[in-house]
Every structure is written in C-alpha cells, then in structure tokens.
Amino acid sequence: MNGLKKAFVGALAQALEQDAASLEASIVRPPDSKLGAFAFPCFSLAKALRKGPPQIAADIAAKVVAPEGTSVVAAGPYLNLVLKPCVLARMAVTSSLSLDPTGSVTESGKGRTVLVDYSSPNAGKELVYHHIRSTVIGAALCRLYGAAGWKVVAVNHLGDWGTQFGKLILMWLREHGMDQEKSLVDLGSVTLSDLNRMYVGFKPAAAEDPTLEEDARLWFARLEAKEAFARTCWERFIEVSKTELNKVYVRFGARFDHFLGESFYEDKLDATIARIAKAGILEESEGAQVVHVGENIPPCLIRKRDGATLYATRDLAAAIWRHEHFGCDRALYVVDAGQSLHFKQVFAVLERMQEPSAKACIHVPFGLVLGKGEDGNWSKVSTRSGTGSPLPAVMDMAAVEIGKTIRALALQKESDLTDSDIESLSESIGVGALVFNELKNKRLVDTKFDLEAILSFSGDTGPYIQYAHVRLSSILRKATKPLNPAKARWELLCEPETDAVLACLSQFGERIDQAVEANEPSLLSQYALELAEKVHSFTHHHRVLDVDATPERLLLVEAARRTLSRVLTILGLEAVERM
RNA sequence: GCGCCCGUAGCUCAGUUGGAUAGAGCAACGGAUUUCUAAUCCGUCGGUCGUGGGUUCGAGCCCCGCCGGGCGUGCCA
Secondary structure, three states, X not given: OHHHHHHHHHHHHHHHOOOHHHHHOOOEOOOOHHHOOEEEEOHHHHHHHOOOHHHHHHHHHHHOOOOXXXXXXXXXXXXXXEEOHHHHHHHHHHHHHOOOOOOOOOOOOOOOEEEEEOOXXXXXXXXXXXXXXXXXXXXXXXXXXXXXXXXXXXXXOOEOOOHHHHHHHHHHHHOOOOOHXXXXXXXXXOOHHHHHHHHHHHHHHHHHOOHHHHHHHHHHHHHHOOOHHHHHHHHHHHHHHHHHHHHHHHHHOOXXXXXXXXXXXXXHHHHHHHHHHHOOOEEEEOOEEEEOOOOOOOOEEEEOOOOOEOHHHHHHHHHHHHHHHHOOOEEEEEXXXXXXXXXXXXXXXXXXXXXXXXXXXXXXXXXXXXXXXXXXXXXXXXOOOOOOOEHHHHHHHHHHHHHHHHHHHHHHOOOOOOHHHHHHHHHHHHHHHHHXXXXXXXXXXXXXXXXXXXXXXXXXXXXXXXXXXXXXXHHHHHOOOOOOHHHOOHHHOOOHHHHHHHHHHOOHHHHHHHHHHHOOOHHHHHHHHHHHHHHHHHHHHOOOOOOOOHHHHHHHHHHHHHHHHHHHHHHOOOOOOOO
C-alpha cells in the first residue's frame, strides 16, 4: 500500500514538475474508500498557478500518467487515486494472508527498544476495579509496540516498600498475641485477603490506640535495618501479593519481563541524590532538599526535612537505573492523569541533570473509572457501583453473566457447545468485554463502569467484535476447497460490502503505526470496530460457500479472519472461534 | 489563586494530525431470517460541534477571551 502511495506521488511530481518529497506530506485518505485509496488536495497550488482548485485538479488529471492498475481522477478540488478493483483485492488479501500470527505487522520500530512501566499496584492490598486501566492499557501498548517491530521491556514498578509494611507486620503480630514464633508458623498460610483485612483494620485500631502509629514506624525501621523477623514477614507478604497479582495478569494476558518494585531502588537512592547534588541543582528550601524545575510548577522534593526520601526520589533512581540497564529509546509510564505534575517534575529534574533518559521518558496518562451513583450521576469509585469492588470479583461476575447469555443462546440455536466449552468461552468473552471497554475510547476520557452495556453483544463492545471473528471462523470450518491465491479471479471481489472490507484490511499497518506514535490503543480499538462492522455487513449480504465466487470469497474471509484475530490479540481479547 | 484535562445528537463516544455532505453505538420507530452463527443486517428520527472573537482559500480540530465540569497543586504514593 505504501508503494502505491509513492507511485502516486511520483506520478504527480512528474506532472507538476515538482519535488516528490514535498507532495507526499499532503496526501490524504478520502473520507470514503469508494472515492479512492489516496487523494491529493489541490488548494495549495491555487495561488501559484492562479487557477481554481477544481480546474487544477482537472488539468493534472488530463496530464498525469497513472501508475499501473490505477487511474487518477479529478473530483472537485481533489485528485483521487482509484485502484482497479482486482488490484486492491489482490494487494489487501495477499498481504493479510502473509500476516505472521505472532510476529510484527510493520517494521517502523525495528532496532528500537521501548520500556513500558504499567500496572504497578501497591503490594499487600487487593486489586480494586480501577487498577484495570493501567494494566489493560499497558499490556495493549506492549503488544502494539511489538507489532510495530519494537523490542519491548515490560516492567512492574510494584509498591512494595514504605511504612504500610510496618503496619502489616505489626497487625500480623497483634493477631498472634505479639508472639513472633507463632506468627512465623502461620506465615506459610497467609493470604492476600488476610493482608487486605489487616491493612484496612489498621486505621480503626490506631484510632483506638495511638501508640500503634509509632510501633508501625518502628517495625518499618526494623525492616529497613534488615532485621530477620521483619524481613521474613515482608518477603512472604510480597510473595503472596505477587502470586495473586499473577493470577489476574494471566487472565488479562498481561506479561512482565521484570518486577522491579520500589524496594529494589532503596540502596540506590543515596547515589542518586549525590548525582543530583553533583549536577549543582539540589537546593535547600524550608528545611527540605528540592530541585527547581520551572516558573509555574512547584519544585520537585528530593528529601524531606527529616531526611527521608520521597516518591520522586525513587522514580529518579528508577529512571536512571533502567536507562543504564535497558538502554531504551522510549520509556512509557502508564499512570493515571492525576500524576501528570509528578512526572513533569521528575522528567524536568532528569533534564536538568542532563541524563540521557530525560528524552526517552513519556508519561502516558489516562482518565478515571466512574461508577453510576444513586443519584444517577457518574462519579468516582464507590463500592456500591462496582468500581470499588475487587477486580477479580468483577471479572468473575462478567464471566458468569456472559455464561448465562451464551447458555441461553446455545439452547435456542441447538448448538453443540459443551459445558466446558461454555465455561472457557465465558471467561474469554467476559474478560474481553471488560478489556475492550477500557480501550475503546481515548485514554484521557474517563471510562464509565456500566456492566450491562459492557457485556452487551450488540453495540461497540468486545463481544460484537469477537462475534465477527466467530462468523468468519465458522464459514472456514465448513469450507472444503483449499485456498489458492495464485489462481484467484480477483475481479469477482467487487461488491460494495466486499470492497469496504478490502479497503479496511489494507489500512491495518498504518493504523498500528498511528496507534504507536500516539501511544493510543483506542486507535486500534476503533479500527477493530470498523473491521468487525464491515465483516458483519459482508457476511450478511453475500454467501460464501457453494457459489461461483466461493474460492475468492474464501480468500477474503481468511484474510479478514487473520487480521481480525491479530487485532483482537493485540488489544488483549481472545479470538474465539465459536460462541 | 495557579497548572493540566475535558465540553460534538436525549445518553455513551468517533472524527485519520487544517480538507470533500460532521459520523457510530445505545435508546425510539419501521423493515429483513427456506441461507455458511439474524448475538446480524438495512432504513427513519435526531446537530447553532459550550460560547464570543482571531488566523486561513478552508476550522469540530490551531490562537486568545469567557462559561461549565473534572483532576492536581512543597515534605503521601
């Protein structure tokens, strides 16, 4: 497709006697694929040629030598490159059929490395529904970059350090009558919900007995001093947390190359601060040590008055360490938009330190998860609306609801899906629906948690797209003739609905690249919806099996199925074959 | 106060980096099923793109002001 664009530009350049490079930037996609594959707007030439744009378009159309298999037609002020139907069909189908199911789709990122910091929850607590955002967006970005040929390093910056672990150790001891021996014995069977209970229970307990706050600080100090008991408890708490986290990550298809939590950077903080000082930008302000980063933003706090380090200090140490070890061209921080100021400060400090990592760092912000309140208005997390519920519980609920729907429809259609089929499909479709809901809109738009709408089989939903893939798979299952692109009569793929699918398929690569450049998975989600719509329309209007055009239509069906499957996989939905 | 984000159909949102007649889904209404999964498709209804200026051959998109909403703002993460 790219070669075609170049040929178009080349032909125009020759007709206009102009430089090709300057023309290429102004080439656009027509709003409707029926108009052509590419278009050149003639407005900018009006002044120089002292003619109206439509006249210019007509003049060039008369003069230009169209590339083989195409025609260049004037349409008002535009020059459109129209492909002969068989050319578009051959190009779109053959390139889709050559898609590697797991390899890259484009090569735009070849030789470059991206680090993606995502999910990064606090350890010792259960995941709450809103944690879905960073997890799902980050995982999609990892696969998206991979599809564009990048080397991807996925990192989970786990919140595994701080006074909250002093609190947990203390609460654990209290639950065992302050008997260390006894509490160590029980440590093997501690669960994440135990940790969560203790975490939540600390606040009321401390309200009753204020000395607990000081005790918790003490226990954290012992942990920092690597005291054996504290250390053993902490290690076990982290292990339990990771085990539970991984269960969720598996369900989302989220993958990490490294768990490098905050504790990992603890012994690197002094060196980091020394480096900041050496750069001559560390200043004393109101007893704290800060770095000034600009007129309109507050300074970045590096060390508190009491000497303790802060969130920003750890992020600086992490940015520097990661850059030295992974050498990435881009480092994405998939973190909610509420932390924009924090990252602005941290990146500015890196800039002032003249760290090479400064240029690589990109904050990829996203909006909130809103739930419907009792008043019917959308508002921030609440347990009642479901947005404050534990994430695994919501995932289970989604799977159960989808299971009911599939079971009812399977009965109605007398399908031969077994119970275990339905169980595994419910998981794929239920979780897929949640994933798609998080990815379908621009990251910065707040997502609305409306389970009924999310799980609907009609509308802009995950199930709608998965169903398109199911219909294609179903046709291919019943096909008996082998696919043979070499003998295809491409001119038979000529109906409007067929053409729409072909045009959509031909855009796959550029959509991937656009999504990567904008760090915006929703660009691919929107593409998935477009493709699914066109597939549904095609399969509805045209019969594939047992007709004259069967060999060609089967090729189209397989091309569309492969592309749709790849898109679903990148987004994090399973391309199921039945439902 | 200051900073950032958002404002497009009754509701939820797209709008391909400034180009062709502003598009989908949901809801409502009307159609299509002897046919490969109709969980679908086709149609109708629905818009002063928050508002007032500016730049441009051309603005939903860029610049400035205002209105409305959200988030964040020095010792939490």
